[in-house]
Amino acid sequence: MFKFLKKIKDFIYEDIWRIRLKTLPRNKSTFLRCFKVFILAVKGYINDKCELWASALTFYSLLSLVPVCAMLFGIAKGFGYDEKLKILLYERFAGQEEVLNRIVAFAESFLENAKGGVIAGFGVILLFWTVIQIFGNIESSFNSIWGIKKSRSISRKITDYLSLTLICPVLIIISSSATVFVSAQLKSIGGMLAYQELLGPVIVYTVRLLPIIVIWVLFTFIYSFMPNTKVRFYSALTAGIIAGSTYQFLQEFYVFVQIALSSYNAIYGSFSALPLFLVWLRLSWLIVLFGAEISFAVQNVENTEYEPDCLRLSLSYKKLIALRICHYIVKRFCAIKRAPSDMEIVDALDIPIRLVRELLFTLVKGGVLSEVVFPDDTASGYQPALDIDKFSIVRVLDAMDSGELGRLPTREDESFKNIVDTFSRFREELEKSPANVLLKDIA
Structure with a gap:
């Protein structure tokens, strides 16, 4: 029995990496490739200390939550989209209304206090520095997974991260509006056609899929943009679909758990949402980092032989x-x-x-x-x-x-x-x- 287990261990850790995918028939190489990707992602998750990175990113996220939200609302307000952004956040983070109420209140207070003279200048500098710090830490975790020793230069961090921050609120609102528009058009078309009974379920499922497609696009963009190296689109897309779907499941599960554990209100009072929010935030980062391991594994599965x-x-x-x-x-x-x-x-x-x-x-x-x-x-x-x-x-x-x-x-x-x-x-x-x-x- 021990010899059999040792053979399995030796196969997973050593022997499988000595098999050249190019030398196998297509059906066998496809199966072995998928198996290698899974093993490589799990090994990378452990060896790259993803749990430690997730804890660090959770901490940095909490510190930067209010300043980053203040910047997002400030930019959205400049385009007249601040209320739409607020509605969108409540829709995306259903079940976290108590936490969002506090974050939004703190962000609005931050913007109100950062008006005029020296305080305004200091507030803007603090906002920019916070954004660069959180994105810099995300990049460091991704670079660690990809084996990149060198991060972006300071000038590239400033241009890339701030451009991303300035564009993101507008893109989020546009994508949400596009989702609503497409949903309305599909429902309208479904009502006009004679084969409504046949197309009805298809339209319903399509409308339900639209939010998760937006998440897939977001995760795919993260996996292609954040590492300081060139990531192939197929690798980023594969990881984006897997991690995005898992994240969506976590979101649904979070709402279910929050309802099931409503007894926390008696213990924590108005802070009842905070412990669950911290757990959700850490699990979200674990999913993001495991997705980064998948994108690395998909792109480099053949290059990790031996x-x-x-x-x-x-x-x-x-x-x-x-x-x-x-x-x-x-x-x-x-x-x-x-x-x-x-x-x-x-x-x-x-x-x-x-x-x-x-x-x-x-x-x-x-x-x-x-x-x-x-x-x-x-x-x-x-x-x-x-x-x-x-x-x-x-x-x-x-x-x-x-x-x-x-x-x-x-x-x-x-x-x-x-x-x-x-x-x-x-x-x-x-x-x-x-x-x-x-x-x-x-x-």
């Missing part, structure tokens, strides 16, 4: 892979081709994505590669950071050996000094060696 083996790679083999990556980038540079992104390197060299990103980060930090951002694309490219006539094997090895600190305060006796001198001479001889060729000269 990933468990990558975690046990020796330093010497990592250096060999780093040389392979640098050689590919140098050859493209010599051919005057566009600097490849991390995903292009993965597809070209068939190396697991996390290993590629880890090595690229080290090589950029070591000064042999530089990251370039394309104006027409969210993905970054990588090109040589030094003259290709000096881009030798030893330069790559030195970059792999570089770190934050060059030395530690150890006992520097005579023996240690002799070792340092010998090692320095060894490095010099290695650099002068005929085997230390330029990467561009390797076929």
Whole structure:
């Protein structure tokens, strides 16, 4: 029995990742792909500490709830949509009226107090800073899931996040109005047709699906926009549908539980909704983060083959892979081709994505590669950071050996000094060696 369980464990953790999907028939590869996506998402959920991220995001959400709502209402008020936005929020968050009443009251009070002179300027700065902070923390959690070491620059955070905040209230109201309009048109058409009995149920189900479709679109946008990398639409859409549907179920369940636990009123009084709201908020973030794991798994399921083996790679083999990556980038540079992104390197060299990103980060930090951002694309490219006539094997090895600190305060006796001198001479001889060729000269 224990041997059987061990075989299952070994298959899930190691053996399944050694099976190449490209070598299997289509029906088998489809089933195995879905199974791998599920396992990869669950493993990522655990390894990326999504529960810890959800707790942190819940805390930041509570802190920023009133300022962000104040900004949304302020923007909506500028377009004359503040009342519509308020109605929409009560519709979307049915069952949370007590919490919403307090949030709306605090937000309106915040806007009233932030009028005139220095207070207005401080209030605006606080609003913008809060928005950047909450979106920055969401991006950090998504980047952790995607294995991205570098966040957006400060300038990009300001432009991207504030643009999103300015546009969101208008888009939410427009999408809600469009939903109401489409629902009315469908009902009108259903009443005019002779086959009303046949089309009636179809129209009813279509009208019921419209709100969840809006949620799917919202989640899909989050999964494609928030990570600081290029996310394929299919990956974001798959995750958006799964996470959005789960979120909608949570919303319905929340209303049911709130009604069932109405006895909380006797204990908490007017704050009876607060404990349930906190639970709902944390579960919502868990769903969002698990959806991010799904989007990563869908996009990179083929690139994670042999990933468990990558975690046990020796330093010497990592250096060999780093040389392979640098050689590919140098050859493209010599051919005057566009600097490849991390995903292009993965597809070209068939190396697991996390290993590629880890090595690229080290090589950029070591000064042999530089990251370039394309104006027409969210993905970054990588090109040589030094003259290709000096881009030798030893330069790559030195970059792999570089770190934050060059030395530690150890006992520097005579023996240690002799070792340092010998090692320095060894490095010099290695650099002068005929085997230390330029990467561009390797076929």
